Amino acid sequence: MQGDYLFYVKLGWLITGVFFVIFGINYAYNRTWLRNGIWFNLFFYSFWLTLAITILNTGNTAIIYPVGILFLFILFCIGLFFALQAILLFWNAAIVWRRESHSLANSLTLYLGIGIIILPFVIKLIRAHLPIFWAEVFTTFPVLCILYAVFWFYNYLTVLVLYQFYWPRHNKDFIIVLGAGLMNGDQVTPLLAQRIHKGIQFYQRQLKKTGHAPKMIFSGGQGGDETMPEGEAMRQYAIAHGVGANDALAETASKTTYENMVFSKKIIDESLVKKPKTIFVTNNYHTFRAAIFAQSAGLKATGIGSKTAGFFLPNAVMREYIAIVMRQRKLHLIMIILMFILSLLLVVLSLHSDWIAAWLQGIRRFLDNL
Template identity: 75%
Template sequence: MQGDYLFYLQIGWLMAGIFFIIFNLSYWYDRTWLRNGIWFSLFFYTFWADVGLTIIASGNNAIIFPVGFLFLFLLFCIAAIFSLQAILLLWNAAIVWRRESHSLANSLTLYLGILIVIMPFVVSLINQHLPTFWAALLITFPGLCVLYAIFWFYNYLTVLVLYQAYWPRHNKDFIIVLGAGLMNGDQVTPLLAQRIDKGIQFYQKQRQKNGKTPTIILSGGQGGDETVPEGEAMRRYAVSHGVAESDAVAESASRNTLENMAFSKKIIDASGVNKPKTIFVTNNYHTFRAAMFAKAAHLKASGIGSRTARFFLPNAIMREYIAIVMRQRKLHLIMVVLMFIFALFWAILTAHSDWVAGWLRAFQNFLNNL
């Protein structure tokens, strides 16, 4: 028995090693793949399961009991967060409601919190008042869609966190700062100022570290309610905060993140720098999706993120997730159709469980008579 346990433990460590290698190869090849989150999660949970099983196999109670207590405490914390998620979402929604505009984009935590609160009551009403077929269909199909959305949201959160673990070398030729809208027509917003400040910080640190002066590209076009292009307002801000005028270039034609990357690449290509080294700067929640756009624009650049107010993050992260899902909407639509077909099949089986039981008995009798 002990030998079998050790054999399976060795298999577990081997699997963790394989997942670790696959994750590193995949992440090294392309940091913008959502599948990286799957490989990392497989490695992460396999690794810690192996650690726990190895501790148990050691038979050392001085280690087993403290680690077991810590494990149970972590499980309790996770369970508490999940059980209180509706309250936490509504609490965040109340803070955002006081500090931000009451737009749909800023109300996602409000709607999600309300949905979580009313869902048990809706499910109960469906079970009580609808025929078995419709109850099974209306519960199974949305349930599958929710599980599917949670699966990809978890992977997105994983790769978003992993993407923050990037500490670029101070050898860059270009720093692209992405625009984020102006206030009062020509003034940099606090959120946009954070991005520019992050770019200036990297610019100054690189100059101090090795004397190499990068060019900062301030990228942003002009919105309908803006009197000047974002790029120009950003450039003024950067120059007023210590960047030499000759080192700051405004890109003022872009209307979205893809154009930020594409038009900035044109400026870089026109500079004549051989094999330019580039980074881009945006808010931390936006780095991963911005990297996707950099890849789409054939711009070889990774991103660093400026800090974002914590109360702002839940809505911002959900907006980013929805935008990423929409980039692959055909794939997700196919999956939704397949889930509907499965739910329909399951509803038919549930509504006619007596038929299914009869078929199973007949099949069992057939096997017995062979």
């Protein structure tokens, strides 16, 4: 019995190691692959499961009891978070509405909180007013869709967090700072200032460490409510905060993040630098999607993120997630159709199990008579 137990422990560590190696290879090759999150989570949870089995195998109560209590406490905290998630979402929405505009983009936590509150009542109405079959279908199908969305959202959070673990060497030739809109037509917003200061921080550290000053490209066009191009406003702001005038370049044609990368790459390609080393700067919640755009534009650059106010993060991360989903909308639409078909099958199996059993028996008798 003990030998079998040790076999499963060793097998568990072997599987954990395989997951880690696969994740490491994929992550090293391309940090923007969404499947990196799947491989990391397979490694992460198999590691903790195998560790728990290993600890139990020791039979040492001095280790087992404290670890067990800690595990139960973590489960309690997770359960409490899910139980209070609607309240937490409303709380965040209230803070955002006090400090930011009441736009759709800043109201996602509010709408999600409302959705969580009314969902049980909608299910109750469906069960009360639709025939049993369709009531089961239209309660099973949304549950599958929610589980699917939660799965990919958690996976997206994983890859977003993993992307933050990047400490670039101070050997860069270019630093691209992505725009984020101006206020009052020509003034840098606090959010945009965070990005610029993050870039300036890297610029000054590299200059002090190596004596080589990278060129900073401030990327952003002129919006309809702006009196000057965003890239130029950013450039002037950076010069006023210590960046050399000859090291500050303005890219003023872009309107989107993808164009930020395309037009910044054009400036880099026109330089005399061979095999330029480049990074881009944006807010931490935006780094992963910006890296996808950089790759699409053929720009070899990795991003670093500036800090974002905690109250702003939930809405920002949800917006980024929706944007990522929309990039693969055909795939997700196919999955939704498949989940609807699966819902129909599950309901048929649940409500008409006697039919299925009789049908299978008929097939079996037919095969026996062949």
